[in-house]
Structures are given as structure tokens and as C-alpha cells.
Amino acid sequence: MKTSLKPKNKKYIYALGRRKEAKARVRLFRGKGENVVNSQPIGKYFSGKIAEIAYLKPFAITETLGKFYITAKVVGSGMVGQLGAVIHGTARALDKENHDLYHSSLKKAGLLTR
Numbered sequence: 001m002k003t004s005l006k007p008k009n010k011k012y013i014y015a016l017g018r019r020k021e022a023k024a025r026v027r028l029f030r031g032k033g034e035n036v037v038n039s040q041p042i043g044k045y046f047s048g049k050i051a052e053i054a055y056l057k058p059f060a061i062t063e064t065l066g067k068f069y070i071t072a073k074v075v076g077s078g079m080v081g082q083l084g085a086v087i088h089g090t091a092r093a094l095d096k097e098n099h100d101l102y103h104s105s106l107k108k109a110g111l112l113t114r
Contacts, residue, residue: 012071013096017089018114022077026070026089028097033069037086042070046083054083058091061109062102068094087111 012027024037035042035055042055059065070090074082091111094102106112 013093015089015093015096017072017085017087017092019084019088020077020081022074022081022085024072024074024082024085024089026072026086026093028090028093029069029071030067031069032066035069036071037074037082038072042072042086046079046086051083055087055090057109058087058094058106058111061105061111062094064094064102068097088114 010029012029015026015028017024017026037045043052046052046055056065059068070086070093072086072089074085076082077085088111091106095106095112103112
């Protein structure tokens with residue numbers, strides 16, 4: 001029996017991330033949860049320590065690690081492009097969450113630019 005990794009009846013912030021030909025539809029949820037990409041845990045979908053550092057970068061920069069989690073659907077391009085699209089979408093969702101607090105640090109890190 002397959003278990004669903006979808007959060008039920010929760011409010012989220014939606015953002016679209018793009019890189020190369022990849023497009024990621026990202027939902028940002030408040031609270032603790034598992035980051036999921038294409039119905040798989042993000043660590044399984046993007047394996048490796050370097051990928052882990054990359055997809056956690058928007059949370060690390062805004063000091064929100066453990067306060068938010070994402071679910072994403074990503075299509076197109078290869079793994080590197082998809083990873084970049086997820087990072088871009090996560091950064092844009094965090095920017096929507098609190099523009100005044102997070103925008104400048106995300107912008108300086110270059111995460112809001114396609």
C-alpha cells in the first residue's frame with residue numbers, strides 16, 4: 001500500500017521556479033514536515049551532500065531551517081536544472097512569505113534571479 005506524502009488541508013504559499021528548461025511548482029508550508037519533490041523525499045530525488053546543501057540554501061540564508069517545508073512538482077531539463085528550479089521556487093515562496101525580512105538576503109545570494 002502506497003502512502004501519500006501530501007499534506008492535507010493546510011495553507012501554503014505557491015511560487016514558480018525556473019532554470020534552463022525546468023519548471024518547479026513549489027508550495028511552502030509553515031511548520032515541520034518532509035520536503036518532497038515529485039512525490040519522493042527530496043533527499044532521494046536529489047541525492048548527494050552537495051545537492052542537499054543547495055536545496056537547503058534558501059532556508060539557511062533566511063534562518064528558517066525547520067520552520068518551513070516544501071512540496072514541489074518539477075518537469076523538464078535534467079537534474080541540475082530541476083534542482084535549480086526548486087531552489088528558485090523555494091526562494092520566491094520565502095520572499096512572498098515575508099518580503100521585508102527575507103528579500104534583501106535572498107537577493108544578495110542571487111536566489112531570486114532566474
